[in-house]
Amino acid sequence: MAEGSRIPVRKRFDLRHFDKMLFFAPIAIFLIGILSIYSASFKTNQTFDQTLAMKQVMWMGVGILVAFLALRTDYFKLQDVAWPIYLGSLVLLVAVFFMPARLGARRWIGFGGFNIQPSEIAKIGVILVLARFFAANRPEYLSKRKLFAPFAIVGVPFLLILKQPDLGTGLLLLPALFSMLYLWGFRKKYLAIIIGAGLLMTPILFHTLKDYQKARLMVFVNPNADPLGAGYTINQSKIAIGSGGFFGKGFMGGTQNRLAFLPERHTDFIFGVVGEEGGFIASVALIFLFGLLVKKGYDIAGETPDRFGSQLACGITTLIGSQAVINLGMTMGLLPVVGVPLPLVSYGGTSVLVTMFSVSILLNVKMHRPLF
Amino acid sequence: MFHRGDEKARRLQLVVLTCFALLLVNAARMQIFEGPRYKTLSEKNRIRVIYLEGPRGKIVDRNGLTLVTNRLSFNCSVVPREAASKLHKSCRIVAPILGVEPEELEKRFEKRRAGSSFNSVVLAEDIPQEAAIAIEERLDRLPGFVIETRPQRQYPLAEAAAHVTGYIGSQTREEAEDRDLYEYAASDWVGRDGIEKGYEAFLRGRSGGLQIEINSRGRIVKPLGVKEPKDGKNIQLTVDARLQSLVHTKLGGAKGAVVVMDLAEGGILSLNSSPSFDPNLFATSQGRRRVGRYLTDPRAPMLNRAIRGAYPPGSIYKIVTSMASLKRRKMSPSTRVNCPGWLLVGGRRFPCWKKEGHGSQDLEEAFAHSCNAYFYSAGLSAGLDAILERNAAFGFGELSGIDLPGERRGFIPTREWKKKTTGQGWYDGETANLSIGQGYLQVTPIQAMAMTAAVATGGEKLQPHVIEKINGVKVSERYTKPLDADPADLAAVKRGLEAVVHSDTGTGRLARLDGVRVAGKSGTAQSGQRETHAWFVAYAPAEKPKVAVAVFLEGGGRGGVAAAPIVQDVLEWLKGAGYL
Numbered sequence: 001m002a003e004g005s006r007i008p009v010r011k012r013f014d015l016r017h018f019d020k021m022l023f024f025a026p027i028a029i030f031l032i033g034i035l036s037i038y039s040a041s042f043k044t045n046q047t048f049d050q051t052l053a054m055k056q057v058m059w060m061g062v063g064i065l066v067a068f069l070a071l072r073t074d075y076f077k078l079q080d081v082a083w084p085i086y087l088g089s090l091v092l093l094v095a096v097f098f099m100p101a102r103l104g105a106r107r108w109i110g111f112g113g114f115n116i117q118p119s120e121i122a123k124i125g126v127i128l129v130l131a132r133f134f135a136a137n138r139p140e141y142l143s144k145r146k147l148f149a150p151f152a153i154v155g156v157p158f159l160l161i162l163k164q165p166d167l168g169t170g171l172l173l174l175p176a177l178f179s180m181l182y183l184w185g186f187r188k189k190y191l192a193i194i195i196g197a198g199l200l201m202t203p204i205l206f207h208t209l210k211d212y213q214k215a216r217l218m219v220f221v222n223p224n225a226d227p228l229g230a231g232y233t234i235n236q237s238k239i240a241i242g243s244g245g246f247f248g249k250g251f252m253g254g255t256q257n258r259l260a261f262l263p264e265r266h267t268d269f270i271f272g273v274v275g276e277e278g279g280f281i282a283s284v285a286l287i288f289l290f291g292l293l294v295k296k297g298y299d300i301a302g303e304t305p306d307r308f309g310s311q312l313a314c315g316i317t318t319l320i321g322s323q324a325v326i327n328l329g330m331t332m333g334l335l336p337v338v339g340v341p342l343p344l345v346s347y348g349g350t351s352v353l354v355t356m357f358s359v360s361i362l363l364n365v366k367m368h369r370p371l372f
Numbered sequence: 373m374f375h376r377g378d379e380k381a382r383r384l385q386l387v388v389l390t391c392f393a394l395l396l397v398n399a400a401r402m403q404i405f406e407g408p409r410y411k412t413l414s415e416k417n418r419i420r421v422i423y424l425e426g427p428r429g430k431i432v433d434r435n436g437l438t439l440v441t442n443r444l445s446f447n448c449s450v451v452p453r454e455a456a457s458k459l460h461k462s463c464r465i466v467a468p469i470l471g472v473e474p475e476e477l478e479k480r481f482e483k484r485r486a487g488s489s490f491n492s493v494v495l496a497e498d499i500p501q502e503a504a505i506a507i508e509e510r511l512d513r514l515p516g517f518v519i520e521t522r523p524q525r526q527y528p529l530a531e532a533a534a535h536v537t538g539y540i541g542s543q544t545r546e547e548a549e550d551r552d553l554y555e556y557a558a559s560d561w562v563g564r565d566g567i568e569k570g571y572e573a574f575l576r577g578r579s580g581g582l583q584i585e586i587n588s589r590g591r592i593v594k595p596l597g598v599k600e601p602k603d604g605k606n607i608q609l610t611v612d613a614r615l616q617s618l619v620h621t622k623l624g625g626a627k628g629a630v631v632v633m634d635l636a637e638g639g640i641l642s643l644n645s646s647p648s649f650d651p652n653l654f655a656t657s658q659g660r661r662r663v664g665r666y667l668t669d670p671r672a673p674m675l676n677r678a679i680r681g682a683y684p685p686g687s688i689y690k691i692v693t694s695m696a697s698l699k700r701r702k703m704s705p706s707t708r709v710n711c712p713g714w715l716l717v718g719g720r721r722f723p724c725w726k727k728e729g730h731g732s733q734d735l736e737e738a739f740a741h742s743c744n745a746y747f748y749s750a751g752l753s754a755g756l757d758a759i760l761e762r763n764a765a766f767g768f769g770e771l772s773g774i775d776l777p778g779e780r781r782g783f784i785p786t787r788e789w790k791k792k793t794t795g796q797g798w799y800d801g802e803t804a805n806l807s808i809g810q811g812y813l814q815v816t817p818i819q820a821m822a823m824t825a826a827v828a829t830g831g832e833k834l835q836p837h838v839i840e841k842i843n844g845v846k847v848s849e850r851y852t853k854p855l856d857a858d859p860a861d862l863a864a865v866k867r868g869l870e871a872v873v874h875s876d877t878g879t880g881r882l883a884r885l886d887g888v889r890v891a892g893k894s895g896t897a898q899s900g901q902r903e904t905h906a907w908f909v910a911y912a913p914a915e916k917p918k919v920a921v922a923v924f925l926e927g928g929g930r931g932g933v934a935a936a937p938i939v940q941d942v943l944e945w946l947k948g949a950g951y952l
Contacts (some may be wrong), residue, residue, distance in 0.1 A: 183380050239417065240404040243412025255418045259587035276404065276414075283399040291392040295385060302381030314381060322390040328395045332402060 063356030248279025426577025429604030455516030538566020610639025686897030689809025739868025751807025
């Protein structure tokens with residue numbers, strides 16, 4: 001047994017240590033999302049319970065329920081389910097290849113009227129296993145052979161997700177991995193070499209991309225090169241956000257949104273709806289809430305003496321934070337379009353469920369972490 | 373703190389929070405500083421402006437018969453921004469309806485899109501109503517497609533009145549830029565000739581527009597605003613459409629021109645130039661492809677011979693010559709001149725058209741027989757200056773002032789002109805030639821008609837006009853200039869002109885009309901070609917003239933033979949229609 005990681009000091013369900021801010025920030029983000037999904041997907045003569053927003057609310061209900069159930073148990077127990085969750089998600093990732101393709105990709109598994117997205121589960125699985133590995137091993141004493149283990153843990157689901165294809169979700173595993181490696185104490189020199197090598201590899205990787213992915217990347221360089229083709233989405237998204245102005249066009253008042261100029265507006269490009277209808281005020285609110293979530297998350301990672309909890313908090317926070325940064329950057333035209341949903345805002349049940357579960361882990365770590 | 377990870381976590385936190393801060397700055401840039409620009413872009417996205425062409429004014433004849441009107445036509449157009457990449461698919465749906473190849477439509481789109489800065493690109497102009505309805509029904513599947521309605525100019529009389537009505541055409545780029553100030557849209561059509569051009573300012577409609585909100589599929593969500601197009605003003609002409617058509621038929625495509633004027637006010641009853649063109653062809657895109665032949669036709673159908681064609685007048689000019697010699701008191705109406713068939717001028721025999729000669733004649737007889745020898749003498753006795761003075765008084769060498777664009781002055785030779793071009797002085801022989809309307813002199817048919825009218829009215833030079841009313845308000849008025857002629861001289865000439873038609877030996881006997889006395893003058897002018905130009909000018913009734921006519925046939929032969937019958941036809945119709 002590795003040093004210190006399994007010494008339970010406090011195990012009571014203690015609401016004194018329940019971080020209300022950390023709990024309500026995601027709820028607030030989710031509410032912004034619900035309004036946006038409702039506005040983005042509303043069709044006339046639709047009652048609320050028929051809308052996608054209602055479906056999303058149901059997923060959130062399940063998410064909050066799962067979060068509270070998870071809070072009752074000590075996060076140390078997660079060490080035992082880390083591998084099962086990870087391996088289970090790998091099985092599901094393989095299973096998607098036998099599912100019918102939707103929009104040219106196999107990302108979902110139909111499940112009694114609902115669709116689950118295994119890549120979302122895989123993300124939390126990877127972080128759990130990595131946290132367990134980093135808690136159990138110290139970089140100083142690790143054999144060279146075992147040093148490849150973290151990369152293998154990430155590599156397998158990464159390649160499976162890339163194969164779907166879902167470049168965005170796959171890439172999200174990388175910042176989480178690097179942040180955890182950094183926190184672990186991995187030599188900065190090696191870290192720099194790996195990232196540098198990765199960057200050098202990009203031209204080669206570029207050739208392995210699908211045509212539409214290449215087009216998206218090219219469009220990032222110049223969106224006006226093909227304003228009606230691949231550049232259309234990013235141009236429309238920028239117009240939506242920019243035209244919101246300071247106060248926004250009001251709920252259900254966004255013309256880019258309501259007149260369907262903005263594609264994928266209830267999923268990846270939902271920030272276009274937020275920005276157009278809520279204006280700069282909504283943008284500030286949303287970015288501030290994400291910032292708050294991220295700040296709290298790293299605070300927990302820094303303050304938790306237990307390595308497993310610390311790594312877990314770090315991985316989860318980086319995952320949510322980088323996902324938000326990439327999504328917002330992409331909708332504002334600052335980053336290439338890679339198809340990453342905005343956590344808790346974009347429509348997508350699995351994502352909401354997994355994100356709420358992740359947040360509950362953060363809360364759990366804060367509540368249950370050992371105090372010396 | 374005591375934990376090793378603390379500092380590292382804080383650094384990670386700093387990195388991610390910095391990213392958020394940058395995103396916040398960017399949001400501020402986009403939404404606050406560039407907000408107005410993006411707002412404009414989003415407005416452009418959702419608002420489609422449908423151009424509504426204000427119909428041009430209608431043109432009717434003096435009895436209200438339609439000369440030019442508009443009918444509703446349909447264009448199949450595409451808004452490029454909305455059509456996006458679906459154009460290819462859409463063209464496949466539309467092409468069979470329009471009966472063309474889909475590739476052809478795409479080609480048109482690419483071609484016209486380049487040159488057009490407007491909102492929509494016209495794919496097919498003036499499509500049948502059934503096709504328009506069929507496309508309208510499928511608009512759901514045709515993003516960016518629109519059926520635009522526009523007034524299509526129509527000329528029911530086609531060739532018959534073309535030289536009066538003129539035609540319309542789209543503007544050239546330079547014109548469009550010049551006209552910018554005057555609220556013209558670049559796509560507006562403008563009058564190109566005739567009344568369409570001359571009264572463009574009144575006829576043109578003011579274009580309007582319709583702003584509609586559309587969704588990303590180009591489906592109309594709701595109208596936002598409308599600027600009603602304004603109709604152009606309607607114009608009534610003095611022309612009688614029935615006479616205009618009759619004359620057109622009588623001319624039968626032969627090169628020539630006919631001008632008929634009402635002497636009460638100077639309103640033109642008919643103004644024909646032949647051959648003519650079909651203005652309808654200029655008004656549609658299909659037709660415009662076929663107008664090229666008008667431009668290459670050696671018979672020059674686009675040339676309005678009535679006001680732009682300049683020809684030697686021949687013997688009709690003897691009216692001017694006689695007025696000059698009478699005014700100079702060199703000859704009196706009763707002065708007799710012997711015609712042996714020629715006159716010796718500067719040692720050269722100038723022939724009369726009748727080789728055996730007319731014998732001794734006074735003015736009246738000389739007119740009746742159109743004796744060249746008599747008028748050589750009259751002209752020579754009056755002298756070049758006197759002739760040119762009367763020439764100017766009758767309006768030759770000047771615009772008649774008719775309200776049709778592009779009128780020409782003809783050509784009047786002078787001593788100075790002769791000196792300048794040939795370096796030689798003026799010879800008596802040239803004066804002799806001028807006296808019978810030959811040589812360098814060139815006049816337009818409308819000038820010939822105006823001269824006749826000035827004699828008919830007894831010394832009042834009427835300015836001809838074709839416009840009667842604009843939007844029901846009478847704008848024409850009788851406008852005259854004095855001829856400055858002795859009434860006795862005029863009366864003598866008028867007797868001569870009556871004799872032309874009513875004398876048993878007159879050259880214009882073919883212009884006679886039962887029950888109406890006609891006065892006129894034939895003319896047969898050397899044209900330089902084998903065939904002579906045939907002229908006949910006339911007015912009727914001789915005692916109290918009501919109309920003046922000029923008939924000109926280019927290379928038509930002899931005036932008294934070829935032109936006089938047309939005058940008769942015109943007068944006969946006028947009599948039947950109650951004009952005389």
